[in-house]
Every structure is written in C-alpha cells, then in structure tokens.
Amino acid sequence: MTAWLLDPEVLHLNHGSFGATPAGVLDAQQAIRTRMEANPTRFFLEGEYQERLDDTRRAVAQFVGADPAGLVFVTNATTGVNSVLRSLEPSLSPGDEILVTDHEYNACANAAVVSASRAGAVVTTAAVPFPLGDRSEVVDAVLSAVTERTRILLIDAVTSATGLVMPVDELVARLEPDVRVLVDAAHAPGMIDFDVTALGASYVTANCHKWMCSAKGAAFLWVRPDRRDGMHHAVVSHGYNGGWPSEGGHLHAQFDWTGTHDPAAWLTIADALAAVEAMHPEGWPGVKAAIRELCLTGRDVLIEALGIEPPAPADMIGAIASVPLPPAGNAGSAIFDPLMAALRDRHRIEVPVFTWPVPPDRVLRISAHLYNRSDDYELLAKALTTELAD
Structure with missing residues (x-):
C-alpha cells in the first residue's frame, strides 16, 4: 500500500464513494499549488493556467474517447448534471417529463426535481428491480416508462447504491435523438471500458477522483456537438458573454473560468492516469x-x-x-x-x-x-x- 496514503490499520473497501489518490499524484498537486501561489497573477492571467488546462483536457479526452472541443472540467459529476439540466430548463414546457430510475444517485435526482419544478415539468421514475436476472429488465423498465412527453432521460452508467453497470448503450440507441440522454457516469471511467463518443448520448459527465484516482474535486462533462449551443455552467461567469479568453469556443468559455478556485486537482489528472497505469x-x-x-x-x-x-x-x-x-x-x-x-x-x-x-x-x-x-x-x-x- 506504499503508493497510497490509506491508513494500514483500516480495511478500506469503499473506493467507490470518494476514491483514493496515489501519493505521487498528491505531490504533483502540491507542486502545482506552490507554482500558483508563487505568482497567482502570472499563473492565471498570463496563459499558464489555460495552457495546462488544455493539456489536461487532451489527456482526459483521449482516455475517455472524447473530442477535446466538447470536454470541459467541473468539480464533480453532480455539478455536470446540474449544468446540463439548468441549460435545458428553457426547452421544457409544462407537463414535459424528466425520466430517472429508482436507482438514481440522490443528489442528481434532486437536481432533476428542482429543474423540473422551475419549468413546470415533472420527474417520472422507472422502477428497476434489484435483485434482477439480466440487463433486459433494465431496458424494459426504462422504455416502458417513456411517454410522448419524455424529454430527458437521466441515468447512471454504474449505479451508486446497487453497483449495477447499466445498459446505457442500448437505451441511448433506442431513445436518441428524440429523448436527450444525460449519462451520469460518475463511476465509469477507469472502472469499465467507456467511450463517450461511441456511446452517442447527448451529455456525459463523470468523476476523475474515483476510479481514475485523481485528487478530489476533479470531473468532466462532455457534450455532443449538436447539443453544445446553449450549454452553460450552472455557475454563470465571465464566459457567458465572452469575458474569458478561452480559445476553445463557446463551451470552453462557459466552463474554463467560473471564478477563482484551486485548479490543481484538474491539472494533475494526467499524473493520476499515468500513476495508476504504471501499477x-x-x-x-x-x-x-x-x-x-x-x-x-x-x-x-x-x-x-x-x-x-x-x-x-x-x-x-x-x-x-x-x-x-x-x-x-x-x-x-x-x-x-x-x-x-x-x-x-x-x-x-x-x-x-x-x-x-x-x-x-x-x-x-x-x-x-x-x-x-x-x-x-x-x-x-x-x-x-x-x-x-x-
């Protein structure tokens, strides 16, 4: 366990909740912080932050099968879900439906309820059995809950409480583009083979601090090319009117700068990928x-x-x-x-x-x-x- 800082007197069987970060990655994170604090103005405003962020974006995009133009960073998958749902609120009409399953992560189900209430829409729930015999039971449960008013399906790639790898590929194939599928892939990258472009969903968000083992507070959101217009961070900041000089276009401008924060967890994701790969x-x-x-x-x-x-x-x-x-x-x-x-x-x-x-x-x-x-x-x-x- 020398690569990790986990207490050797405790049996750690809960990687899924918070992940664990290799010691070398934490060292790299501290090096970034030291560099940043030596001259914060230089780091943030003279190009170093954006250059490092773009390098990290390319590394993560390659790992998850995404194009860098559609990939942005957030602090966790819940923030990614909130950003998508907030952006879609204007497209919802009274009586429209956001569909979730009864295995949905509580925080993200709450986000769906709040966004639906703002738009006069409703959240409907597909009851997925557990225990279950095969993946067809998930597909049947979700599809039977889809109606002519279903606009969005929010579904986990891997469920949190029950630990099921969900058949999101089949559901995406059956529902897109008529129903926009938002995949909460918090647990997927680094645990299972996962290619966001091949999946074909409108939106995919995932944590990097779980199975990719980055420092805490690192996640990404990927948006399919035809869904990028009108997409905004849940926190509206300078990029909304082009006030942040990102060269990556509208989507990057919305997410690359939402106010001063410590970006070291984002900027060392590539170090985490390399560290775990070498194990x-x-x-x-x-x-x-x-x-x-x-x-x-x-x-x-x-x-x-x-x-x-x-x-x-x-x-x-x-x-x-x-x-x-x-x-x-x-x-x-x-x-x-x-x-x-x-x-x-x-x-x-x-x-x-x-x-x-x-x-x-x-x-x-x-x-x-x-x-x-x-x-x-x-x-x-x-x-x-x-x-x-x-």
Missing part, C-alpha cells in the same frame, strides 16, 4: 480487469456467507457490487444503516451499508481497487456474519 504490467486494461476480478471474488464470498443467490448477473458488475442484507431491526430514515458504523468501530472495516430502497431494506456495497486483496473480503464476511448474528 499494472498491462496498463489500464490490466487495472480494470484486475479490480473487476477482485470485486467478483468479494461478491462471491459475501453471497456464500449470506446464503443468497447472486442479485445480478456478473456481466452487470464492474468494480463495485452490492448484496442485499436481511432487513434491519432498528430501521430509521438515515441513508446509512447503523451496521456500517458497527463494522467501522468494532472491526476497522470501512464499507457502506445503505438503506435501500426504503427502510428496513438495506444493501452492503463493496469496492475494489489495486490496494485491495481477496483476503479483505473474507475478513469482511466474518465480521458481517458476526454482526448479523448479534
């Missing part, structure tokens, strides 16, 4: 294969310990997976079940236990990255069965 002899393809194998192994261990059937097929699992637990006897309204605190405080295991979909039902979600080992999940299973027996 496996087969580079990024090897990384993705290794962490998926670890996750499937861990899921198998938990399934055996709980005496349950796999809640989803293996082809819908990347490097995070959830298993349903027996209903909670002390169910409340909190997002996180008390079992999560018990595993942390009594066993030194960091792993999320979500109340999902509603109390008393709950799921436990594991993550895998290169700092994990298969034995980690054996330790989790032992601790879990002990807590469930009490």
Whole structure:
C-alpha cells in the first residue's frame, strides 16, 4: 500500500464513494499549488493556467474517447448534471417529463426535481428491480416508462447504491435523438471500458477522483456537438458573454473560468492516469480487469456467507457490487444503516451499508481497487456474519 496514503490499520473497501489518490499524484498537486501561489497573477492571467488546462483536457479526452472541443472540467459529476439540466430548463414546457430510475444517485435526482419544478415539468421514475436476472429488465423498465412527453432521460452508467453497470448503450440507441440522454457516469471511467463518443448520448459527465484516482474535486462533462449551443455552467461567469479568453469556443468559455478556485486537482489528472497505469504490467486494461476480478471474488464470498443467490448477473458488475442484507431491526430514515458504523468501530472495516430502497431494506456495497486483496473480503464476511448474528 506504499503508493497510497490509506491508513494500514483500516480495511478500506469503499473506493467507490470518494476514491483514493496515489501519493505521487498528491505531490504533483502540491507542486502545482506552490507554482500558483508563487505568482497567482502570472499563473492565471498570463496563459499558464489555460495552457495546462488544455493539456489536461487532451489527456482526459483521449482516455475517455472524447473530442477535446466538447470536454470541459467541473468539480464533480453532480455539478455536470446540474449544468446540463439548468441549460435545458428553457426547452421544457409544462407537463414535459424528466425520466430517472429508482436507482438514481440522490443528489442528481434532486437536481432533476428542482429543474423540473422551475419549468413546470415533472420527474417520472422507472422502477428497476434489484435483485434482477439480466440487463433486459433494465431496458424494459426504462422504455416502458417513456411517454410522448419524455424529454430527458437521466441515468447512471454504474449505479451508486446497487453497483449495477447499466445498459446505457442500448437505451441511448433506442431513445436518441428524440429523448436527450444525460449519462451520469460518475463511476465509469477507469472502472469499465467507456467511450463517450461511441456511446452517442447527448451529455456525459463523470468523476476523475474515483476510479481514475485523481485528487478530489476533479470531473468532466462532455457534450455532443449538436447539443453544445446553449450549454452553460450552472455557475454563470465571465464566459457567458465572452469575458474569458478561452480559445476553445463557446463551451470552453462557459466552463474554463467560473471564478477563482484551486485548479490543481484538474491539472494533475494526467499524473493520476499515468500513476495508476504504471501499477499494472498491462496498463489500464490490466487495472480494470484486475479490480473487476477482485470485486467478483468479494461478491462471491459475501453471497456464500449470506446464503443468497447472486442479485445480478456478473456481466452487470464492474468494480463495485452490492448484496442485499436481511432487513434491519432498528430501521430509521438515515441513508446509512447503523451496521456500517458497527463494522467501522468494532472491526476497522470501512464499507457502506445503505438503506435501500426504503427502510428496513438495506444493501452492503463493496469496492475494489489495486490496494485491495481477496483476503479483505473474507475478513469482511466474518465480521458481517458476526454482526448479523448479534
């Protein structure tokens, strides 16, 4: 674990929530900050910031199969979702529908509710089963919820609570361009093979601080060429009227400068990509294969310990997976079940236990990255069965 700063006394099985950043990337981030603070005026106003940002943009675009002209940086995928929805509000009419699934990340579902309310539109929800047998159940659930008033589908590429790799490619093919598809790919890049251009969605936003392992506060939004006009950051700033001298056109001008902030997390994404790539002899393809194998192994261990059937097929699992637990006897309204605190405080295991979909039902979600080992999940299973027996 020497490449990471993770506490060796704690079993870290929650990469999916916040990621983890290699120590060398944090060193590069601090070097950027030191350079910036030596002369902030020079850094921001004399071209250095924009040049470094454009270099980073090209690196990220290559990694995710995007054209740099359509890729901009945001602090997290939630900001990307908000920016798209805010930009689309003027196109919505009373009674129009924004469609989400009941697996949608809570923050982004909230954004859909707020944007819909501003426009007099409504949010409709497709009920996707979990456990489920195959990806067709997702496709059928979403398509059956589409109506003639559906204007936008907001869908996760990989769901947060349930850890499902969603069939977004098939849904995009079935719905675009009549329904604009906004893909919240927070977990996808660096976990699964993911090419935003080939996907064909109108909008794709994703975090770089999760499976790409950048510093916290780095994400991107990609917009398809025919959707770029009228696209704005949720924070309106100088670029709205051309006041920021970006050479990348309208889209870059909207996002490259939204006020003074610390851009070091963005500017070291390429360092993170290189650092993780170097951790496996087969580079990024090897990384993705290794962490998926670890996750499937861990899921198998938990399934055996709980005496349950796999809640989803293996082809819908990347490097995070959830298993349903027996209903909670002390169910409340909190997002996180008390079992999560018990595993942390009594066993030194960091792993999320979500109340999902509603109390008393709950799921436990594991993550895998290169700092994990298969034995980690054996330790989790032992601790879990002990807590469930009490």
